[in-house]
Amino acid sequence: MxxxxxxxxxxxxxxxxxxxxxxxxxxxxxxxxxxxxQSFLIEDAFGLGSEFVWFENFQVLWxxxxxxxxxxxxxxxxxxxxxxxxxxxxxxxxxxxxVVRGAMFYRTLLIWPYxxxxxLAGALWVFMFNPTLGILTYFLKHLGITWNHxxxxxxAMTLVILAAAWKQVAYNFLFYLAAMxxxxxxxxxxxxxxxxxxxxxxWTIIFPLISPTTFFLLVINMVYAFFETFGIIHAVTxxxxxxxxxxxxxxxxxxxxxxxxxxxxxxxxxxxxxxVIAMTVVQFRYVERKVEY
Amino acid sequence: MVENRPLANFITHLVLVLGVIAIALPIWITFxxxxxxxxxxxxxxxxxxxxNQLWINLKQTLFGTGLSGTETxxxxxxxxxxxxxxxxxxxxxxxxxxxxxxxxxYFKFPFRMTCFWMIFITLMLPxxxxxxxxxxxxxxxxxxxxxxxxxxxxxxxxxxTFMFRQVFLTVPDExxxxxxxxxxxxxxxxWDILLPLSxxxxxxxxxxxFIFGWNQYLWPLLITxxxxxxxxxxxxxxxxxxxxxxxxxxxxxxTALLAxxxxxxxxxxxxxxxxxxxxxxxx
Numbered sequence: 128m129x130x131x132x133x134x135x136x137x138x139x140x141x142x143x144x145x146x147x148x149x150x151x152x153x154x155x156x157x158x159x160x161x162x163x164x165q166s167f168l169i170e171d172a173f174g175l176g177s178e179f180v181w182f183e184n185f186q187v188l189w190x191x192x193x194x195x196x197x198x199x200x201x202x203x204x205x206x207x208x209x210x211x212x213x214x215x216x217x218x219x220x221x222x223x224x225x226v227v228r229g230a231m232f233y234r235t236l237l238i239w240p241y242x243x244x245x246x247l248a249g250a251l252w253v254f255m256f257n258p259t260l261g262i263l264t265y266f267l268k269h270l271g272i273t274w275n276h277x278x279x280x281x282x283a284m285t286l287v288i289l290a291a292a293w294k295q296v297a298y299n300f301l302f303y304l305a306a307m308x309x310x311x312x313x314x315x316x317x318x319x320x321x322x323x324x325x326x327x328x329x330w331t332i333i334f335p336l337i338s339p340t341t342f343f344l345l346v347i348n349m350v351y352a353f354f355e356t357f358g359i360i361h362a363v364t365x366x367x368x369x370x371x372x373x374x375x376x377x378x379x380x381x382x383x384x385x386x387x388x389x390x391x392x393x394x395x396x397x398x399x400x401x402x403v404i405a406m407t408v409v410q411f412r413y414v415e416r417k418v419e420y
Numbered sequence: 421m422v423e424n425r426p427l428a429n430f431i432t433h434l435v436l437v438l439g440v441i442a443i444a445l446p447i448w449i450t451f452x453x454x455x456x457x458x459x460x461x462x463x464x465x466x467x468x469x470x471x472n473q474l475w476i477n478l479k480q481t482l483f484g485t486g487l488s489g490t491e492t493x494x495x496x497x498x499x500x501x502x503x504x505x506x507x508x509x510x511x512x513x514x515x516x517x518x519x520x521x522x523x524x525x526y527f528k529f530p531f532r533m534t535c536f537w538m539i540f541i542t543l544m545l546p547x548x549x550x551x552x553x554x555x556x557x558x559x560x561x562x563x564x565x566x567x568x569x570x571x572x573x574x575x576x577x578x579x580x581t582f583m584f585r586q587v588f589l590t591v592p593d594e595x596x597x598x599x600x601x602x603x604x605x606x607x608x609x610x611w612d613i614l615l616p617l618s619x620x621x622x623x624x625x626x627x628x629x630f631i632f633g634w635n636q637y638l639w640p641l642l643i644t645x646x647x648x649x650x651x652x653x654x655x656x657x658x659x660x661x662x663x664x665x666x667x668x669x670x671x672x673x674x675t676a677l678l679a680x681x682x683x684x685x686x687x688x689x690x691x692x693x694x695x696x697x698x699x700x701x702x703x
Contacts, residue, residue, distance in 0.1 A: 132593045134606050136529045143523035144535050146516040150576035155542045158553035165553070219439045222432045235691060236440045239447060242683035244635035244653045250660055250676050251446040254453065254669065262449060265465045296443060298698070305699060325428055358637040362657040383552045384642070396550060403545065 159400065165393035184394035193370065194378070194395075201374040204288060205352030212292040213344055216299030221329055223300075224307040234304065241297035245290075246358030252290035253363045276364065280371025283364045287372055290363065291356045299344050306340040307333055346410040350403065375399060447680075453673035454478075461669040473670065481674040492659075495675060498652040501567075502634055503682070505651060508571035509633030510626050513580050518622075521584035522610055526596070542578045555642055565646040574639060580625060587618045624697030627690050631683045652679040 134140075169180045188194045223233050240248065255263045258275040267274050276283040310333060318328045357376050360366060366373035366381060373381070379399065383392030449468075453461060456471040482495050492498075523529075524536055554573055563569030591614065599609045615622075640651045656679060659672045687694050 130526055130589075130593060130596065132596045133525075134527050136527070139606055140523040140527035140529045140532075143519040143527075147520040147539060147576055147581065148535060150516070150572060151538055151542050153557060154554055154573040155545060155550075155576060156538065158550045158557055159545055161553035161556070162550050215439070219436065222435045222439075225428075225432050226436070233436050233440065235688065237443055238687060238691070238694075239684055240443060242631055242635075242687040243447075243680045244637060244683075246637045246653060246656055247635075247676055247680055248446070250656045250672075251450055253660065254673065255446060255449055260462070260464050260466055260667070260669070262466050262468070293443070293446065301695060301698060305695070325425070358653075361638075361641075362660055380551065380638070389552065392552060396552070400545060400550070 162393045162396045162400075165389055166397045167390075168393075169390045180390075184390045185398075187391065188394055188398070196370070197373050197375055197378050200284075200372075201353065204284070204291075204356075204372075204374055205349050207288050208291045208295065208352040208356070209345060209348035211288065212295040213299050213341070213348060215292070216296050216303055217341075219296075220300050220303035220307055221333070223304055224333075225325070230304070234301070237300050238297045240294045241301075243294060244358060245294060245355055246362045248290045248294040249287070249359035249363040252286060252293070256286055276368075278368060280368050283368060283372050287356070287359050287363060290359050291352060295348060295351055299348070302340055302344055303337065306337040310336050343410070346406055350406055353399070353402070450673045450676055453669050454677045456670055458668050458670050462667060477670050477674040478678075481671055481678065492655055493647045493650050495652065495655075495678060497648065498650055498655050499678060499682075501570075501649060502651040502653060502679075504567055505570045505636065505640070506630050506633035506682075508567060509574050509636075510629035512571060512575040513577060513629050514622055514625060516575060517577070517580035517584055518615075518618075521581050521588055522614065524581075525585055525588040526606070526609075539576075539578050539581055542576055551638065551642065558643055564643050565649045569643050570636075570640055570649070570651075571633070574633070574636065580629070583621065583625060584618065587621050588614065591617055620693070620696070623690070624693040626697075627686055627694045628697040630686055634683050655679075 166184050167179055167181055169178050169183060219233075219237065223230050223237075226233065243251075253276075255261050256274060256276060258264060258277065261274070264274045274282060276286045314332060314336075315328060318332055323331065353374075354376050356374070357380070360372055360374060360377050361380075364372040366377050375395065376399065379392055379395045382388045382395065386392075449466075452467055452470050454477055455474040456467055457473045457476070460467065460471065493501075520535075520539065524532060558564060558569050558573060561569075563572070595613055595617075596609060599613055604612070635653060636651070637653055641654050641657075644650055644654075652675070656672075656676060659675060663669065663672055
């Protein structure tokens with residue numbers, strides 16, 4: 128933690144940490160504690176005063192069927208985004224690590240989407256699925272499927288899942304490829320001498336050896352799906368049609384900034400904070416220790 | 421490769437090529453849309469091969485009036501705003517985390533662990549979960565519609581501090597001992613030894629943070645009400661809304677292309693640093 132050889136105490140270190148501490152206090156700790164405090168308040172209808180109500184906001188959420196629906200929707204959404212992007216990335220990385228020459232070439236072609244903002248990913252996909260003009264809509268029509276994500280909630284969900292997963296494939300691919308390339312060649316060769324084919328080697332050796340990466344990526348992808356996909360939903364579906372794509376982070380924004388239900392929105396923020404902290408703790412504790420080798 | 425199997429090799433390349441096509445398709449469609457004129461882009465089926473209107477579209481998007489019927493800032497100004505925000509966020513983060521990591525690793529002072537934990541907490545709180553109160557703070561400080569308001573609340577992050585802490589911990593103790601014997605003070609040691617030693621880490625982190633800054637969406641959306649402060653990434657939403665009335669897909673997709681070229685260029689041209697930065701900051 129601290130260097131064995133270090134400088135003696137002086138005012139200097141305080142000056143050095145001051146900028147970061149000031150920003151942390153003003154823009155992180157103060158707002159987070161404000162959110163917590165606000166979650167115990169209910170504002171009156173005219174915004175003139177507020178009343179301290181303890182856990183009433185949470186109780187309202189607990190009984191609110193819309194919130195329950197948003198919660199499960201978020202769970203399904205994030206699991207599907209994580210599964211789709213990680214599965215696709217695993218397949219690609221599994222084949223890419225077989226290529227001796229050209230692995231870097233494929234990597235260069237596959238990492239582009241990482242650089243693209245979620246909202247842009249949404250714009251690209253919504254263009255391809257445009258109900259009247261989109262290229263994929265055109266092909267789907269020939270298959271007998273009518274696509275209109277403005278009317279069909281299931282199709283809207285499919286669209287945001289595809290856009291969110293597409294953007295994340297690049298990230299997962301990089302981590303899987305790096306993990307696979309760090310497996311010693313001798314292990315793979317030994318299995319090959321024993322007569323294991325490429326598929327067998329992948330499932331019995333490579334896949335178990337990279338399981339720490341899989342767990343790490345699972346947490347990262349869940350956090351990504353929970354928060355960073357806000358841009359996609361905000362730009363592409365606005366949580367609709369109806370509320371078929373309203374996930375938790377979009378609901379916090381919508382109830383707070385559009386609906387001006389400050390207490391309810393703050394209570395939702397607090398629940399999200401607890402979820403993020405839980406995921407971070409899982410990542411630090413569970414994932415690093417209990418993975419089977 | 422362990423053994424030679426022609427069929428397996430063929431399948432390997434086939435799968436990878438199909439994967440590349442699937443990943444590249446949305447970007448290709450965007451590029452194609454930016455090379456056709458408005459009339460062609462309003463007829464289904466849309467083209468799959470580029471046309472010859474790219475320069476005209478680029479000129480109209482960058483310096484023209486943009487989309488008809490919308491009041492947005494000129495695209496060149498939005499690109500400039502995005503660039504300023506991305507640079508301020510990435511350079512600011514690097515500067516303040518270098519200093520605080522230096523203090524935490526190389527000095528013994530009261531409340532050192534308190535400082536460490538306060539920074540550590542920010543690792544857990546994405547801006548999305550505390551938007552309302554943060555917005556109030558920024559509004560009270562009068563930083564709405566300014567570059568400061570766009571960048572400073574996003575500057576504090578524990579990840580960069582942690583990375584530099586790891587880097588500094590690997591610097592051998594003899595470095596500091598010999599520097600002190602030669603009479604160097606703390607800041608001299610920082611400038612002349614620590615900074616040059618962590619040069620590649622700084623560059624790698626810069627690539628990641630530049631992309632992070634450029635791609636910000638929710639925060640700029642909330643704190644900029646003045647159209648002259650909008651960033652290119654947030655303008656896409658307004659354009660998609662306008663597209664429902666007058667679909668000028670050639671202009672919209674040219675704007676989208678302009679919004680993704682800078683970060684893609686950074687990732688591809690500094691690929692090695694990018695991969696290094698990604699695996700170091702997140703693990």
